[in-house]
Amino acid sequence: MLNASFSKYSLLFKSPSGTSRGVLTEKETYFVRMMDDAKPDEIGVGECAVFRGLSADDVPDYEKVLDDACWNFDVYKDDFRERFKKYPSIVMGLETALADLQNGGRQMPFPSDFTKGKGEIVINGLVWMGDRDFMMKQIEDKLAAGFSCIKMKIGAINFDDELNLLASVRERFSADKVTLRVDANGAFSADEAMEKLGRLASLEIHSIEQPIKAGQTEALAQICKMSPLPIALDEELIGIFERDEKARLLDVVKPQFLVLKPSLHGGFCGSEEWIELAKERGIGWWITSALESNVGLNAIAQWTYKFNVAIPQGLGTGQLFTNNVPSKLSLCGDRLKFDPHKSIWD
Secondary structure (H helix, E strand, C coil): EEEEEEEEEEEEEEEEEECCCCEEEEEEEEEEEEEECCEEEEEEEEEEEECCCCCCCCCCHHHHHHHHHHCHHHHHHCCCCHCCCHHHHHHHHHHHHHHHHHHCCCCCCCCCCCCCCCCCCCECCCEEEEHHHHHHHHHHHHHHHCCCCCEEEECCCCCCHHHHHHHHHHHHHHCCCCEEECCCCCCCCCHHHHHHHHHHHHCCCCEEEEECCCCCHHHHHHHHHHHHCCCCCCCCHHCCHHHHHHHHHHHHCCEEEECCCCCCCCCHHHHHHHHHHHHHCCEEEEEEEECHHHHHHHHHHHHHCCCCCCCEEECCCCCCCCCCCCCCCECCCEEEEECCCCCCHH
8 A cells, every 4th residue: 555645845045046936035845755555664755846826736725635645645546647637746746756666765766877877967057037247147157167058037137138148158159159048937028029039039049938928829829930039938838737738739839849847837747748749749848847856856857867858958956945955966067967876865
C-alpha cells in the first residue's frame, strides 16, 4: 500500500526578486513524501510548488485538495493525473514522489546518463527585473560566468533603458556568440507591441515570451503572424488542461515557441502533451523552472534531460533562496550537472 503525506515550507529569497507578480521576498511550497508498506526504508520525495497569483491552482481549497490526494493516494494512484489535472503543481509533486519511490527513493525520479553524472544541460542566464544598474550587473555577471544565452525580463523599467542594456551586449557579442531572449510577461499593450517588437528585432533577439497579457487570442495570433521576432507562449498556456483546447490554441495563435513549466502547465504529463502537440505543428519549445526548491528543480532537470534538448533551457540554479534544501545539482559555467555520489538526505 502506498502512503503519502505533505508539509508546507516557506522559501526565503536572498534578496527581493522582481517578477511579473511584483517583488517577492518569500515563496511557499509543499513537500510530498511517499512510502510503500512493502519497502519501508525507501521514501519518494516530490514538491508541489504552487505559484500564488499565477498558477491556475492558486485556489482557497489548495491544501484541502492536496490532503485528499495524499491521504487517498493508494486509491488514486492509477488516475491521479486525470483526477487532479486542474492542480498542475499537485500533479507534478505526486508524479515526482511516485517516480522517486519507484527508483529507490534516491532523488532520481528519472534515471539517465544525467543522474549517472555523465550528462549535462545547458541553461540560460536569467536577468531579474530591477533598476538599470542592478540589471546591468546581472548581465555582466552572467557573461563573466560563461553563459552563451542570456534571458532578460523586460517591462520593469523604461523601454529605452532596456533596449540599451540589450544593445550593450550585442555591441560586444554577435548573435552567434551570445543568444539574447527576453520575457515581457505581458507588459506590452496590443497596440504598441509591434513597434516594440521591431525595435527588439534590430538587436537580433532570439525570441520574446508573452509580449501581451494572456487571454487576447486574436491579437496574439495577429502578432505571431506579423512579428519580426519569434514569439514564445508562457502564461497563455496556464489553465488549459484538455488536449483539444491545447490544440485549438496552437492552431489559432501559431506561435514559434512554447515555454513549458511543469508546475504551471499540467505537471510532467501535461507538459509532455504540450510538447507532443508542438512537435506535430513544427513549433519549438524549451523547459523552464518556476521558483521551485531544489526538490522540484532536480526533478525538472532530470525530466528535461530525457528529451535530448539541443538549445539552452530555462532551468534555475537553486541559488535564489537562503534556506533551500540540499541538492545534488551543481552549475559549471552555463551547464547544469548532477552528482550521484553526493548524499543529501538522512
